[in-house]
Amino acid sequence: MIDVIIDVTVLAFLTITAVAIVRMTNLFAIVMLFGIFSFLSAVMFIGMDAVDVAFTEAAVGAGISTVLMLGTIALTKDRKEKYPGGHRPWLPLAVVIVTGATLVYGTLDIPAFGDLNAPSQKHVAPYYIEKSMEDTGVPNIVTAVLASYRGFDTLGEVVVIFTAGIAVLLLIGGRRRKSDVAGQAGEDDDE
Amino acid sequence: MNNLILRVVSKILIPLIIVFALYVQFHGDFGPGGGFQAGVIMSAAIILYALVFGLDAAEQVIPSTLLRVLASMGVLIYGGVGLVSLLFGGNYLNYTVLASNQIAGQHLGILLVELGVGITVFSVMLIIFFAFAGRGRI
Numbered sequence: 001m002i003d004v005i006i007d008v009t010v011l012a013f014l015t016i017t018a019v020a021i022v023r024m025t026n027l028f029a030i031v032m033l034f035g036i037f038s039f040l041s042a043v044m045f046i047g048m049d050a051v052d053v054a055f056t057e058a059a060v061g062a063g064i065s066t067v068l069m070l071g072t073i074a075l076t077k078d079r080k081e082k083y084p085g086g087h088r089p090w091l092p093l094a095v096v097i098v099t100g101a102t103l104v105y106g107t108l109d110i111p112a113f114g115d116l117n118a119p120s121q122k123h124v125a126p127y128y129i130e131k132s133m134e135d136t137g138v139p140n141i142v143t144a145v146l147a148s149y150r151g152f153d154t155l156g157e158v159v160v161i162f163t164a165g166i167a168v169l170l171l172i173g174g175r176r177r178k179s180d181v182a183g184q185a186g187e188d189d190d191e
Numbered sequence: 192m193n194n195l196i197l198r199v200v201s202k203i204l205i206p207l208i209i210v211f212a213l214y215v216q217f218h219g220d221f222g223p224g225g226g227f228q229a230g231v232i233m234s235a236a237i238i239l240y241a242l243v244f245g246l247d248a249a250e251q252v253i254p255s256t257l258l259r260v261l262a263s264m265g266v267l268i269y270g271g272v273g274l275v276s277l278l279f280g281g282n283y284l285n286y287t288v289l290a291s292n293q294i295a296g297q298h299l300g301i302l303l304v305e306l307g308v309g310i311t312v313f314s315v316m317l318i319i320f321f322a323f324a325g326r327g328r329i
Contacts, residue, residue: 055223055228060231071326135297138297142223146225148300158307161315
């Protein structure tokens with residue numbers, strides 16, 4: 001019962017935050033609301049007993065990405081553009097409603113949350129739950145799956161993060177070179 | 192920035208954040224957490240330092256060349272554990288062969304792999320942050 005109350009409350013807050021984000025024009029406030037949205041999602045994950053996911057969401061979603069978006073705002077500007085004239089909301093609204101209705105229709109076939117007979121519970125999950133302590137001696141099953149059973153996937157994830165870092169460096173790194181150029185230009189002016 | 196309260200509070204908070212990151216890193220086998228979360232929390236400590244004391248001070252703490260080396264080193268540690276287990280006669284990333292028995296091998300392998308993850312996530316987050324924040328002051 002208490003689970004349902006928490007879920008409904010958090011979902012209501014999520015919806016309110018999302019509507020507020022859509023209606024606001026001040027990008028600074030929107031970034032703050034994104035952070036709140038991430039924290040609320042983390043609360044939902046805790047309600048589903050997925051503490052590891054909640055942890056990541058709170059650290060990455062609410063922490064790092066908020067800072068990165070603030071950095072981007074500092075580089076660009078802090079207000080939305082005005083919509084160009086002649087904008088009609090009806091076609092996008094229809095697309096959104098149809099897509100949303102399809103998604104809701106799709107959820108009707110999904111097994112209930114925590115259903116023991118759901119396919120995802122029948123596949124390899126029972127093996128992990130029964131044998132992971134025996135196989136790895138690690139009490140946290142999530143860590144055992146992430147680092148040992150699914151070590152290849154995690155290696156791929158780390159390489160993805162590494163690649164993201166390289167891509168950012170290639171695109172907007174190299175600040176030193178620019179400040180060197182600026183310094184040289186200043187010296188030229190002095191001469 | 193010369194805000195006294197911010198300086199004092201962040202000087203108190205940063206060591207705690209770093210200790211918590213280390214706890215999340217090395218206690219991930221037993222509680223929630225692991226390399227990904229620990230790396231992000233650790234980088235949050237440096238980002239807080241950069242926000243309060245300025246980018247130049249933060250880059251003196253961790254130079255960007257060091258960050259690039261660290262980012263590659265994390266991936267190398269992860270892949271290296273796999274190669275070592277190949278050399279010891281197991282499959283790639285099969286940690287059982289790393290030590291005398293299966294439990295010890297898995298423990299060692301998971302610890303090293305999570306360390307690699309943590310180092311890479313920490314340094315890549317800071318690389319991205321410094322790249323974004325450094326753009327503003329050319």
